[in-house]
Amino acid sequence: MRIAELSHKSGIPVPTIKFYLRERLLPPGQLTSPNQATYGEEHLRRLRFIRVMVDVAHLPIATIRGVLKELDQPVVDLHHVLGSALSTTLAPRGAAPEETRRRVADLIARRGWCVKPDSPAAQALAEVLAAFTDLGVGDLADRLDEFAAAAERVAAMDLAAVGRRRTPEDVAYAAVIGTIVGDRFHLALRRLAHENASAAMFAVRAATFACGKEAPT
């Protein structure tokens, strides 16, 4: 298809597609004349992927380029590909204090989690625990093990859905989406659940809300 049709089918304006081509997020089309190219279904699929990474996951272009590059390799080590995807959107800022880092290491040992000791997620968790303490709300993480158990259950469901794919490439593709877009999925669910719990606990105007059939009256 021509670029105009690619634009029509993907809903992405032609200048934006040209930008993605220049930025090498999208491979070039097949030249049919010196200044005309045709594009295939894989271009359309990739454009949809880029659009979601920009619009829904809010990732910067450089990060998306890195993710695509990883997905373009033949997959020889799925755990490695997933590790890269997992790290993409969780860069810790600084070093957390020794005490909180030990608290995270203890948690990992208690849960029997098989994770790299220098995992960005472990660092990010230590950073968050330190922030809670600094702000005088350290008790928010008092039930750390229960929160960790909840995360385990969700991760098991996530991985089961991803693992149903036939080829390692399809698993990697689904895992990247499940990780990056999945963040927003779980965040939105948690926000809704919070809003509901807050209504039950604090609302003075609950009557103005739309409640489901099982809500207390």
Add this chain to the structure above:
Amino acid sequence: MRIAELSHKSGIPVPTIKFYLRERLLPPGQLTSPNQATYGEEHLRRLRFIRVMVDVAHLPIATIRGVLKELDQPVVDLHHVLGSALSTTLAPRGAAPEETRRRVADLIARRGWCVKPDSPAAQALAEVLAAFTDLGVGDLADRLDEFAAAAERVAAMDLAAVGRRRTPEDVAYAAVIGTIVGDRFHLALRRLAHENASAAMFAVRAATFACGKEAPT
């Protein structure tokens, strides 16, 4: 205390503190001479709060100003304050298709959730479900009700911890931190749980990882 001591105690450089003063994130100190002011414990507390919102939650200055403004009001309606905090970091981009919006409305009804029909979280969830479908991985959300139930349990624990405070102002403060920094808390836990689940499912080099005592050998 003088600004130099405030800087020392908070670990924030003097020019950055002056920037926060100019941006009205920090109220002015008490003038002791035409060009000298003193600052109190509430300035220190607020600086720590700003630093976490910048460094850990990565919020832009304008958003932090909005959150602080909300927290500075006397709290008459906790549910409203929490609602503002909940919406802060989850602005949906566009309108999701009617079909996914209906799917979210059905979920809310099934769970009996007491939430506003135009809730940003409901819109964000519809957007994510549409993105999964567009990308050909709609099955990632197949167990929507189980994911929702997991979010409910986490939200109940979150709210219980927040609700232990004595004054509505303290509840609001803890709830804002629990919501905004809590996002990163749960994200980090989920990432660790994913890394562990992926190691069990896909790793070809698991021996190079540090595993807890309960991990399979």
